[in-house]
Each structure stands twice: as structure tokens, then as C-alpha cells.
Amino acid sequence: MRVTMIGTGYVGLVSGACFADFGHIVTCVDKDESKIARLLKGEIPIFEPGLDELVKDNVEQGRLFFTTDPAKAISEADAVFIAVGTPSRRGDGHADLSYVYAAAEEIAGLMNGYTVVVTKSTVPVGTGDEVEAIIKKTRPDADFDVVSNPEFLREGAAINDFKRPDRVVVGTDSERARDLMRELYRPLFLNETPIIFTARRTSELIKYAGNGFLAMKITFINEIADLCEQVGANVQEVAKGIGLDNRIGRKFLNAGPGYGGSCFPKDTLALMKTARDSGAPIELIETTVRVNSARKQKMAQKIVDALGGNVKGKTVAVLGLTFKPNTDDMRDAPALDIVPTLQAEGAHVRAFDPEGMTEAKHMLKDVAFASGPYDCLQDADAVVIVTEWDQFRALDLDRVKASLKSPVVVDLRNIYSPAEMAAKGFTYVSVGRP
Numbered sequence: 001m002r003v004t005m006i007g008t009g010y011v012g013l014v015s016g017a018c019f020a021d022f023g024h025i026v027t028c029v030d031k032d033e034s035k036i037a038r039l040l041k042g043e044i045p046i047f048e049p050g051l052d053e054l055v056k057d058n059v060e061q062g063r064l065f066f067t068t069d070p071a072k073a074i075s076e077a078d079a080v081f082i083a084v085g086t087p088s089r090r091g092d093g094h095a096d097l098s099y100v101y102a103a104a105e106e107i108a109g110l111m112n113g114y115t116v117v118v119t120k121s122t123v124p125v126g127t128g129d130e131v132e133a134i135i136k137k138t139r140p141d142a143d144f145d146v147v148s149n150p151e152f153l154r155e156g157a158a159i160n161d162f163k164r165p166d167r168v169v170v171g172t173d174s175e176r177a178r179d180l181m182r183e184l185y186r187p188l189f190l191n192e193t194p195i196i197f198t199a200r201r202t203s204e205l206i207k208y209a210g211n212g213f214l215a216m217k218i219t220f221i222n223e224i225a226d227l228c229e230q231v232g233a234n235v236q237e238v239a240k241g242i243g244l245d246n247r248i249g250r251k252f253l254n255a256g257p258g259y260g261g262s263c264f265p266k267d268t269l270a271l272m273k274t275a276r277d278s279g280a281p282i283e284l285i286e287t288t289v290r291v292n293s294a295r296k297q298k299m300a301q302k303i304v305d306a307l308g309g310n311v312k313g314k315t316v317a318v319l320g321l322t323f324k325p326n327t328d329d330m331r332d333a334p335a336l337d338i339v340p341t342l343q344a345e346g347a348h349v350r351a352f353d354p355e356g357m358t359e360a361k362h363m364l365k366d367v368a369f370a371s372g373p374y375d376c377l378q379d380a381d382a383v384v385i386v387t388e389w390d391q392f393r394a395l396d397l398d399r400v401k402a403s404l405k406s407p408v409v410v411d412l413r414n415i416y417s418p419a420e421m422a423a424k425g426f427t428y429v430s431v432g433r434p
């Protein structure tokens with residue numbers, strides 16, 4: 001089939017390349033000329049493991065194209081995906097849908113023949129109805145359906161999550177559109193991936209309910225971690241003990257500095273706003289948002305406490321800035337709260353991140369960026385692990401101890417063991433463990 005992807009961000013580029021890899025002919029459209037120019041040169045503007053080869057292969061095989069001109073791409077398409085950003089609107093936390101609506105207008109003007117318009121971006125419940133109304137108004141004669149098809153891609157694992165999803169959710173009441181979406185996802189259909197068909201609004205809510213639940217699950221184990229610290233229990237063992245109950249499940253029970261990223265923070269805010277505006281507030285999500293946001297400040301205090309309650313004039317080495325490993329994405333990363341708070345308490349901060357420093361340089365000030373983990377912690381009064389990149393998991397602890405001015409390690413991702421660190425003579429502080 002012929003597919004057009006509007007937007008070449010994390011979701012659009014991965015989805016477009018994967019649809020091409022399924023055998024469809026895909027054209028990715030973006031207004032950003034420089035981004036399209038880089039893609040045409042084979043450069044990938046985001047860090048996503050495996051994406052460069054996937055794009056290169058499919059461009060070479062003539063299945064994947066990039067353009068800033070939507071006309072041809074939309075008029076020839078069987079399905080046009082809206083994969084543009086839906087950022088949190090400044091101030092009130094509602095999702096900003098201006099890019100989605102602009103894309104809908106553009107599609108309306110250029111559609112030719114029966115076309116399925118798919119909202120792939122995370123959009124509040126009812127957005128599909130809005131998109132449908134915009135298109136109807138612009139092109140009363142158009143033959144189309146608007147379908148919700150939310151993405152469940154984790155950054156750093158996006159290609160795997162697209163090709164081996166737990167499920168595909170398709171929101172539409174149109175049989176014609178369902179047939180077309182089945183054809184589109186046929187390669188997954190063949191390997192028994194569950195494809196569930198729901199009404200459009202149900203599909204839109206599934207996305208928010210899923211992310212909201214995951215954010216709540218993480219926040220739950222983070223609060224249990226705080227209790228563990230008070231009662232001398234081990235949160236990793238609590239997580240294992242409850243996670244083996246298959247009604248709970250073992251994933252997303254890693255205690256840490258709080259969730260960040262481009263999805264959970266914005267989706268939880270949008271969900272709680274939609275819920276409150278609809279007269280059915282979800283207080284569990286409102287609490288999740290509040291607790292998670294306060295947690296990042298608490299983490300800075302944990303670091304200050306580990307240095308005897310005063311970091312004035314001290315140097316703190318921060319390993320990891322991105323919101324999670326295997327991404328270059330700094331959006332809502334805990335480091336963006338932790339670092340400025342330490343600096344406000346008088347600390348000098350040095351930082352290293354394998355992929356995030358380019359972006360971090362625009363978001364953090366007065367931070368000395370290091371060339372590697374050991375360079376970062378040289379002569380520092382403490383080292384803090386904020387993001388669990390693999391290369392921080394097996395540091396030469398003797399070398400770490402010799403390099404630090406004082407052997408203080410604050411591990412916000414529990415990647416080392418308290419016993420091992422105590423045996424090495426470190427003052428070791430972690431999350432939810434004695």
C-alpha cells in the first residue's frame with residue numbers, strides 16, 4: 001500500500017521506516033527543510049538504535065521517501081498518518097493540537113480517492129471527531145475515514161516495539177477502514193499479534209489510560225522505596241516479590257528518581273485535565289503527577305544529605321543526563337531538576353552522558369561537560385548516577401575510589417550493590433535499599 005507519514009519525529013520516522021520494512025511504499029513529510037535535507041543525505045536526526053540501518057535499507061530498496069512537499073504524497077496515499085507533536089500547552093497542561101489540526105487541513109485539501117486518515121500521535125479523547133469535522137468542512141465531497149491508531153513505542157526500543165508489539169489498537173467504526181488497517185498491519189497479523197478494533201474514542205483513551213497506569217506503577221514503587229528506607233527493607237526485593245504475581249507483572253517496578261521523557265509527563269497531565277474537564281477526575285493520576293514532580297527535588301536533597309548536608313563549594317559529578325538510557329532525549333529528564341537544585345545549594349556540577357550532552361548544553365547552565373565517566377568524577381566530592389547507561393554499570397570501582405576526592409556514590413538507579421560498595425569503602429546511597 002501507499003502510506004504517507006506527516007511528521008518525522010520519534011514516532012513518525014520509526015513508524016514510516018517500519019511500514020516501509022513491511023513492504024509498503026512510504027513517504028515521510030515534514031515542514032522542517034533541514035530535517036528532510038539531513039534525512040535525504042541518510043542522516044538520522046534522532047538517536048534510536050537500529051534506525052539508521054532501517055532507513056538506509058528501505059531508501060535503497062525504493063520503499064521509503066522523504067519530502068517537504070505533501071501534495072504528491074497525500075494525493076497518492078491509501079493511508080495518511082498524522083504523527084506530529086502534541087506538546088503540553090504552556091500553563092495549563094492541555095495537549096497543544098494546533099499541529100494536528102493543521103495537518104488535517106492540509107490533508108483535506110490534497111486527498112484524492114478513498115483515504116484513511118490515521119491519528120498516530122497521542123491525542124486527547126475526541127480529537128478524531130475534530131479532525132473528521134475539519135476535513136468534512138474543507139472537503140465536503142471527500143471519501144475518507146478518520147482512524148485512531150496510537151503508538152506504544154518506548155524510546156530506545158522503538159523499532160522492536162513497532163515490529164513486535166503486545167497489541168495493535170485501531171479505533172474506527174468503518175468496516176472499510178478496518179479492512180485497510182488490517183492490510184496495513186498484515187505482517188503482524190500473520191504472526192498472531194492481537195489487533196483490537198474499538199470505537200475511535202475508546203482507542204484514544206486506551207493510549208492515555210495505558211501511559212497513566214505505567215506512570216502510576218512507577219510512582220507506586222518509588223513511594224514504596226521511600227518506605228523501605230525508613231523500615232530497612234529492600235525495594236528491589238519487594239518489587240521482585242510483588243512482580244511475580246502475574247496480576248501485577250515484573251516490569252516498570254524499578255525505583256528511581258522519578259519518570260521523565262516526552263510521554264509520561266505530558267500524557268499524565270493531558271489525561272488528568274481531560275478527566276477533570278469531563279467531570280470524572282482521576283485523582284490517582286493527579287497524585288501521580290504531584291508525587292513524581294516532588295520526587296526530583298527529593299533526589300537532590302538525597303545527594304546533599306549524602307555529602308553531610310552541605311554542598312557549598314563542593315564538586316558533584318553527575319553520570320547520565322537523559323531521561324533514560326539509549327536515547328538522546330532530555331525532555332523532562334530528572335537531571336533537569338536535580339542539577340539546578342544542587343547548583344542553587346552552591347555545588348559545582350560536572351556531567352557526562354553518552355548521547356545527551358548536545359541537547360543538555362542548551363538546557364543546563366554552568367555545567368562542566370566531561371569527555372567520559374572517569375574524567376567526569378576526577379577530584380569530585382561525590383559521583384551521582386542519574387541515568388542507568390550500560391557503560392556506568394561496570395565502572396572500575398578501585399579507579400573510581402582513587403579518582404574521587406571523597407568516596408561518596410549516590411546511585412539513583414540501584415545499579416550497584418550496597419554490600420559490594422561498602423566492602424570497597426564507599427559511602428554508598430541508593431534508592432529504597434539499606
Ligand code: UDX
Pocket residue numbers: 151152153154155156211214218251252253254255256257258259260261262263264323324
Ligand atoms: C513510554 C511508554 O513506555 C511507551 O509505551 C509510550 O508509547 C511512550 O512513553 P518512554 O517514555 O520512551 O515510553 O520510556 P519508558 O521506558 O516507558 O520510561 C519512561 C520513564 O519511566 C523514564 O524516565 C524511565 O526512567 C522511568 N522508569 C521506567 C522508571 O523509573 N522505572 C521503571 O521501572 C521504568
